[in-house]
Amino acid sequence: MAAPPKEDDYGFATKAVHCSQSPSQWNSRAIVPPITLSDTFEQEVPDAPQEFDYSRMNNPTRQILENVIAALEGAKYCVAVGSGQAAINMVGNAFLTPGDHVVCTQDAYSGTVLYLSDILIPKGIEVDFIDMTNVDNVLPSLKPTTKMVWIETPSNPALKITDIKAVTDVVTTYAQGKEMNILCVADNTFATPYCQLPLTLGVDIIVHSVSKYMAGHFDGIIGAVVTNDVVLHEKLKYYQSYGGAIPSPFNCYMATRGIKTLPLRMNKMMENAKAIALYLQKQAEVDFVCYPGLESDPGHEIAAKQMIGGYSGMVAFCLLGGHSHASDFLTSLKLFKVAISLGGVNSVAEISAVMSKKRVSKKLKEQANLTETLIRLSIGIETLEDLIFDLEQAFAAIRKTKTKT
Ligand SMILES: Cc1ncc(COP(=O)(O)O)c(C=O)c1O
Secondary structure (H helix, E strand, O other): OOOOOOHHHOOHHHHHHHOOOOHHHOOOOOOOOOOOOOOEOOOOOOOOOOOOOEOOOOOHHHHHHHHHHHHHHOOOEEEEEOOHHHHHHHHHHHHOOOOOEEEEEOOOOHHHHHHHHHHHHHHOOEEEEEOOOOHHHHHHHOOOOEEEEEEEOOOOOOOOOOOHHHHHHHHHHHHHHOOOOOEEEEEOOOOHHHHOOHHHHOOOEEEEEOOOOOOOOOOOOOEEEEEOOHHHHHHHHHHHHHHOOOOOHHHHHHHHHHHOOHHHHHHHHHHHHHHHHHHHHOOOOEEEEEOOOOOOOOOHHHHHHHOOOOOOOEEEEEEOOOHHHHHHHHHHOOOOEEOOOOOOOOOEEEEOOOOOOOOOOHHHHHHOOOOOOEEEEEOOOOOHHHHHHHHHHHHHHHHHHHHHO
């Protein structure tokens, strides 16, 4: 018989369940990792702390989560923070100073767009939002002051696909030629490491809203930043400790628990999402459907190359007719809950332009072609037929309204 695999060699699903959670490490031999609430730890002699001294710097429950996320991303390091938004802020605060220039995906998450435009620009950092789906747009956007390129793929909400490797190649060649250092950052919230591994595609730093697919149950806000580079990690660790935006041990526990079923949830969500995307394509009221798993999707070819585990569970579609039509559709849904956020076991629906992207400027929404008739669905793990039935009755309801008017 072959030697048993080491923890590093386990498959994704085994790592998701077991990583850093061997019962032999605590006296009780509990299978489920204990939640350590203590914020301080006894020191045998003054000024000689053991591994833990104060929970803002490090906490046993948080460390387990960090190890699991790092292992799943194929990374050496991870720092967990209080939210995905805190993760975005931490990366900006740690690595950008006035005079620096940032290039960002045009239809990135609204919190990223608002952080860059409303917090960093007033501090003297220059930001350009570009259409990264066309890699030819990247080189002309780089400048001698560029310090960071922010990639989000699939994008939010139109699920546009950026070729991560092509972008990081362009950035690296440009930076090497000029002896500069440009950090490539990817928000991997929509794809998760189950579907996409940005570090293998040349990215330096990954940010996560762990609140979404990773934790997966809509019951805790938490974020993480992942890297393979010790210098970047040490800076991030410092900002975690002295920026102070740490998650609670309970939220870390919940996220670690949620991650155990990430592969199972993802498989079911992706099965549902593909079927729903195909169903939506056939509806007369639908103008177009965005789902990178559809062969007709403009991003499909690149997605098939880089989304090695599948296309995740988000589907967006544009309804023919005006905003009131889209609004009527949403209010007719019963099983799908009208809500922002995504990636949980429940299916949810939103009109991104007026919900999660409400505060993004009109100009940026127009640039990204974001209309008030684009509906974003986060597909859950429910029975497919029930989800289709729910969509079917919402289409029937808007057909009725149309006949009346
Ligand atoms: C892609 C993406 N990144 C980051 C965030 C921010 O995460 P959080 O809500 O955990 O602060 C979100 C939240 O919706 C998101 O969708």
